[in-house]
Amino acid sequence: MGRISRKDVERTAELARIDLSESEVEGLTRDLDRILEHAQQLAMLETEGIEPTAHALPLPTPTRPDRPASPMDPERALGNAPLREGSAFVVPKVLDGEEG
Amino acid sequence: MDSLEEQRAGLDRGDVSARELVQRALSRAEGVGAELNAVVGVRGEAALAEADASDARRGQGTVLSPLDGTPVLLKDNIVMQGEPTTCASRILEGFRSPYDATVVERLRDAGAIIIGRTNMDEFAMGSSTENSIFGPARNPWDPSRSCGGSSGGSASAVAAGVTGYALGSDTGGSVRQPGSFCGVVGMKPTYGRISRYGLVAFASSLDQIGPFTRTARECAWVLEALSGHDPRDSTSLPEPAWRGSPDLDGSLSGIRIGVPREYFVGEGLSAEVSERVRASLGELEAAGAYLVEVDLPHTEHVVSTYYLIATAEASSNLARYDGARYGRRAVGVEDVDEMYRRSRSEGFGPEVKRRILLGTYVLSAGYFEAYYKKAQQVRTLVRRDFDRAFERCDVIAGPTYPQVAFPIGGKVDDPIRLYLGDVYTVSANLAGLPGLSLPCGEASGLPVGLQLMAPALDEGTLLTVASGFQKETDHHLHRPGSFDEPE
Structure with a gap:
């Protein structure tokens, strides 16, 4: 143990916007520690000056002419909205303070 | 008539209609498909209407492709307009896609008939199809065992003869490993060969859609229908559709097959899988291929x-x-x-x-x-290992997975042990190479998979070797005993 602490797991869960129960924090601390322990073997490899690979088959970023195309029908795009109003998705308030 | 080749021949001869094939597939989906928990949703009415359209077309002398009129299943992470897609996750319960995946359009253009959706590990994360809101999918060879994952439902359904082929997605082995567990062919094409537009993303630089079939020839037909550039996927290769199926003569003569030293030394590899795979390498050699030892030092x-x-x-x-x-x-x-x-x-x-x-x-x-x-x-070092190995051979061969299908519930509490099983499959994703698993016999009554990998864009050689192996052997004709096709 020791590569990752409960505190690390709690901080990471905060970043990922996932709430964890006490027992989930415990289980994940153990699991992630084991996984990272195994990943530690990579540290032994000499990679000085080796280019990182982001994509296996490097391609130039494709471009296309900047011309408008027909958009998806808003009714279809909103079809899965948990809550909607007209052609807008409705979410709970984002900022604290007075109602605008 | 459970294989795609038989279905195609039956349609060509007029022995069977697309409607009959779709009806049979729907009834098997709701029977054995549900029993195995492999199929999680069907579209009946719409599929039958498409079958009638295919029959009418054929009646007027038009056949769109070898897939015209044949039923197919999609892994539940490939979207189809108006139909549910769940990724076997609670978070997508009730979701219905507002658009079609490119592979859905291409299947439709080829005349294929999508009859439903298959079980999977949630968001394609897993190797056993146990991490699913639908519960575990089962292996037709032994329903107490896993069908592999994450595309386990598609593999199980093809092995049980629900449809002749199905689609899955492969991020680290998720088509090839369930193919191996269920005794069917499973292919991951070259990265970018098949559009990912409409495939729910897991790991974008590794994900690739791939087919399950019984034979290499059938796999070639599906690849022909699905491949080719798609401007809606910015990582789609600027290549025309692959058109190699007429060239698959099954000749192995002169083909150099690389056997990585590192693939047979690990303690994780079971003796029975090792023995079966080595015997298959011998079968390839007997058919005219050369075996060459190669090194993949970063394995x-x-x-x-x-x-x-x-x-x-x-x-x-x-x-x-x-x-x-x-x-x-x-x-x-x-x-x-x-x-x-x-x-x-x-x-x-x-x-x-x-x-x-x-x-x-x-x-x-x-x-x-x-x-x-x-x-x-x-x-990068892994890619270089493969570049170097392919200077000495045309394809690389070895086991698909270190073991045969494991019991359901046997492994899920130990993530590391489960992850380590992916040692033979993840490299093709990291390096973007095409890989294929094909059945090479059984051990303890369960299928063993032989994996082949080829250089990028060389699906032709991969399928040539696979079809040659299937010409020389009859492993692909073995069926799970308890799910023989009823008359």
Whole structure:
């Protein structure tokens, strides 16, 4: 143990916007520690000056002419909205303070 | 008449109609498909109407492709307009896609008839199809055993003769490994060969859609229908559709087959799988191929490299599930932050949370260089291993998975043990290479898979070797005893 602490797991869960129960924090601390322990073997490899690979088959970023195309029908795009109003998705308030 | 070749021949001879094939597939989907928990949803009326259209077309002398009039299943992470897509996750319960995946359009253009959706590990994260809101899918060879994963439902359904072929997705072996467990052909094409537009993203630099079939020739037909550039996927290769099926003469003469030394030394490889795979290499040699020993020196590092990269990409891709525009939104939330947290915490299962957290951790400040960047550098070393090996051989062969199908419930509590099983499959994803698993006999009454890998864009050689193997042997004709096709 020791590569990752409960505190690390709690901080990471905060970043990922996932709430964890006490027992989930415990289980994940153990699991992630084991996984990272195994990943530690990579540290032994000499990679000085080796280019990182982001994509296996490097391609130039494709471009296309900047011309408008027909958009998806808003009714279809909103079809899965948990809550909607007209052609807008409705979410709970984002900022604290007075109602605008 | 459960294989695609037989179905095609039956349609050509006029012995059977597309309607009859679709009716039979629907009834098997609701029978054995449901029993195995392999099929999680069917579309009956619409599929029958498409079958009638195919029959009418054929009656007037038009056949769109070898797939015209044949039923097919989709893994439940490939979207189809108006139909549900769940990724076997609570967070997508009730979701219906507003658009079609490119592969759905291409199947339709080829005349294929999509009859339903198959079970999978949640968001394609797993190797056993146990991490699913639908419960585990089962292996037709022994229903107490796993059908593999994450595309396990598609593999199980093809092995049980529900349809002659099905689609899955392969990020680290998720088509090839279930193919191996269920005794069917499973292919992951070259990265970018088949459009990912409409495939729910797990790890974008590794994901690739691939088919399950019984024979290499059938696999070639499906690849022909699905491949080819798609401007809607910016990583789609600027290549025309693959058109190699007429060239598959099955000749192995002069083909050099590389056998990596590292693939047979690990302690994880079971003796019975090793023996069966070695026997198959002998069968290839007897048919005219040469065996060449090659080295893939970074093999012991590929699993760690894969899990660091795949989870990092997943943590980013799965940030979109926030309860705002689609998918599950937690009820009774006060503000937007609580909406994000509770929707995600309630919606994702344990393995998905584990991978999101691992990925978020390796991307976070202070750890990025040590883990994520390091893994990307080792990915370069893995690619170089393959470049070097392919100077000496045309394809690389070895086991698909270190073991035969394991019992359901046997492994899920130990993530590392399960992850290490991916040692033979993740490299093709890291290096972007085409890979294929084909049945090469049984051990303890369960199928063993032989994996072949080829240089990028060389699906032709991969399928030539696979079809040659199937010409010389009859392993692909073996069927699970308890699910023989009823008359």
